Amino acid sequence: MATPVVMSALKCLLIPVLCLLTHPNGISHVAAAVAPPTQPHILFIVADDLGWNDVGWHGSEIRTPHLDELAKSGVILDHSYVQPICSPTRSSIMSGKFVSHTGIQSLILATKECGLPTNITTIAQQLKGLGYATHAIGKWHQGYCKKAYTPSQRGFDTFYGYYTGEEDYFSHLRTDSADGKHWTGLDFHYDTGDQYENVVDMNGSYSAHVFANRAINIINQQDSSKPALYLYMPFQSVHSPIQVPGEYPAKYPNIKDEQRRQFAGMVSALDEAVGNVTAAWKQKGLYDNSIIVFTTDNGGLVRSGGNNYPLRGQKFTLWEGGTRGVAFVSGPLLNKTGYVYPGLWHVVDWYPTLVELAGGNSSDLDVDGFPMWSHLSNNITSLRVNFPYLIHNESDTFAIRVNEWKLMIGVKNDTWHPVPPESQLGQVELATSDNFEDGELLPEKKKKQPVTYLFNLAEDPTEHNDLSQSNPEQLATMMKELENMKHPYAPDICSKVAKSEKSNPKNFGNAYSHGWC
Numbered sequence: 449m450a451t452p453v454v455m456s457a458l459k460c461l462l463i464p465v466l467c468l469l470t471h472p473n474g475i476s477h478v479a480a481a482v483a484p485p486t487q488p489h490i491l492f493i494v495a496d497d498l499g500w501n502d503v504g505w506h507g508s509e510i511r512t513p514h515l516d517e518l519a520k521s522g523v524i525l526d527h528s529y530v531q532p533i534c535s536p537t538r539s540s541i542m543s544g545k546f547v548s549h550t551g552i553q554s555l556i557l558a559t560k561e562c563g564l565p566t567n568i569t570t571i572a573q574q575l576k577g578l579g580y581a582t583h584a585i586g587k588w589h590q591g592y593c594k595k596a597y598t599p600s601q602r603g604f605d606t607f608y609g610y611y612t613g614e615e616d617y618f619s620h621l622r623t624d625s626a627d628g629k630h631w632t633g634l635d636f637h638y639d640t641g642d643q644y645e646n647v648v649d650m651n652g653s654y655s656a657h658v659f660a661n662r663a664i665n666i667i668n669q670q671d672s673s674k675p676a677l678y679l680y681m682p683f684q685s686v687h688s689p690i691q692v693p694g695e696y697p698a699k700y701p702n703i704k705d706e707q708r709r710q711f712a713g714m715v716s717a718l719d720e721a722v723g724n725v726t727a728a729w730k731q732k733g734l735y736d737n738s739i740i741v742f743t744t745d746n747g748g749l750v751r752s753g754g755n756n757y758p759l760r761g762q763k764f765t766l767w768e769g770g771t772r773g774v775a776f777v778s779g780p781l782l783n784k785t786g787y788v789y790p791g792l793w794h795v796v797d798w799y800p801t802l803v804e805l806a807g808g809n810s811s812d813l814d815v816d817g818f819p820m821w822s823h824l825s826n827n828i829t830s831l832r833v834n835f836p837y838l839i840h841n842e843s844d845t846f847a848i849r850v851n852e853w854k855l856m857i858g859v860k861n862d863t864w865h866p867v868p869p870e871s872q873l874g875q876v877e878l879a880t881s882d883n884f885e886d887g888e889l890l891p892e893k894k895k896k897q898p899v900t901y902l903f904n905l906a907e908d909p910t911e912h913n914d915l916s917q918s919n920p921e922q923l924a925t926m927m928k929e930l931e932n933m934k935h936p937y938a939p940d941i942c943s944k945v946a947k948s949e950k951s952n953p954k955n956f957g958n959a960y961s962h963g964w965c
Contacts, residue, residue, distance in 0.1 A: 487676035487806050488781055489738035494682035497763055499748020501755040502715055503774050510712045514723030522778025522785055523824050528793045530746055532770035534613055535589050537745040537795055542570040544799025544815030548839035551938035556591050558612040559626045559947035561965035563591015571799045572603030578806050581605055581675045583666050585659050586682040589613050593965035600639040608662045610635040611960055617655045617691040626947035633953025635960040646959045654693055655684045660721035664728040685718035688752045692717050711753025743775040750865045760911040761862040766837050766847040768911055783825045791830025836933050842940050848930050852906035855926040858898035
């Protein structure tokens with residue numbers, strides 16, 4: 449018999465109805481959004497590896513009261529899609545483009561000479577051009593080997609955080625290797641324009657607290673004489689390593705599995721940090737003319753304590769558990785609030801939506817997203833009818849969505865991962881789910897034809913019933929849609945780049961730094 453948590457999660461998943469509509473070639477026209485009379489402040493929060501079953505509004509045993517309040521007083525995006533790993537999702541946030549159009553299909557490793565192409569105009573650059581003050585706090589993960597890749601050169605007035613994908617939450621050190629050598633260095637920076645400083649006085653301070661304090665400091669410096677604020681907050685939480693001050697997991701004596709209990713503590717620390725930042729946001733008066741966006745970058749990772757049940761799969765996979773992300777938008781500028789938006793949404797849609805809300809013209813943008821503020825604000829049918837989960841020619845891995853239909857080719861299998869009973873979760877492995885090795889997509893072995901899956905997600909949101917054999921007509925239709933989505937294609941920038949010892953922090957005062965590519 450299902451537990452109350454499982455039943456609640458199933459209820460949250462199954463009740464919303466998927467928005468179905470058609471459009472020639474599967475592409476919708478651009479529609480102008482309605483902007484408020486003055487530029488709104490924008491707080492854009494990204495959680496790292498937060499799973500579908502890791503938030504209170506989906507019935508999790510993990511308590512997220514501050515996030516729940518924001519979500520339930522705003523609009524919950526029930527079908528918001530992200531990439532299955534970190535760098536690709538962030539590239540889509542920054543660019544408004546699908547990863548097959550940016551070339552960031554794989555992780556940007558700390559030892560690799562690659563990054564978000566500099567010919568792409570980021571959302572921060574767009575908003576800065578519209579007069580915004582722009583600040584980034586937390587995880588960058590869009591490249592740093594040369595100065596042009598770093599946040600302060602991509603439209604942010606300041607950056608306070610770390611360049612790479614993972615580090616210690618307290619010491620802010622990370623360890624890497626290349627060319628047979630191993631090293632450890634500091635990855636914590638304060639960048640302003642062309643001024644680059646290493647942050648050396650935060651050893652022992654937990655990153656969620658440090659990042660929240662930095663955000664509160666920026667918020668408190670805001671006044672009516674200053675430009676509107678775009679505050680981008682990609683938290684480190686709740687990515688591995690599983691680290692958190694002891695008082696947070698102590699809140700969960702009911703969770704017997706140690707890994708899940710520690711992870712729950714990390715989620716609570718994140719929730720508290722968001723609560724502190726939004727309290728300052730309101731106290732300073734910014735909330736009255738603002739929107740707050742929250743999204744995860746991908747699904748939770750089971751072996752690290754995350755959970756996406758009842759969705760199938762997890763981080764690193766193209767199943768719904770890796771790509772259907774928790775998300776909401778909140779704030780008084782919404783005309784309708786307190787509801788679950790049933791339409792399709794992709795993380796690329798935030799770029800044009802925010803630009804138009806800020807007074808820009810989305811028709812001038814080279815993006816894949818749609819401007820849909822009026823749709824979210826008024827519960828209007830989504831413009832989005834399709835998207836690629838992933839187009840990756842190098843590994844022959846493909847997954848697309850058209851209305852309620854999902855096609856996957858060359859995707860390795862994964863299963864459903866309920867929250868297990870005592871002392872099991874931390875021992876769960878990736879099963880056969882991982883299409884990635886060291887953050888790079890792997891080619892399928894050519895011994896046989898890649899496995900093809902077809903799902904009707906309106907009827908089967910948990911991907912139990914493969915229809916690829918029983919519905920050949922729909923399969924043929926989806927194969928044609930896939931061929932259309934394959935073009936144009938930007939080759940994977942990072943997958944063929946070798947790791948380099950030139951990235952060794954010893955070359956830069958024992959801190960990760962640009963200047964080696």
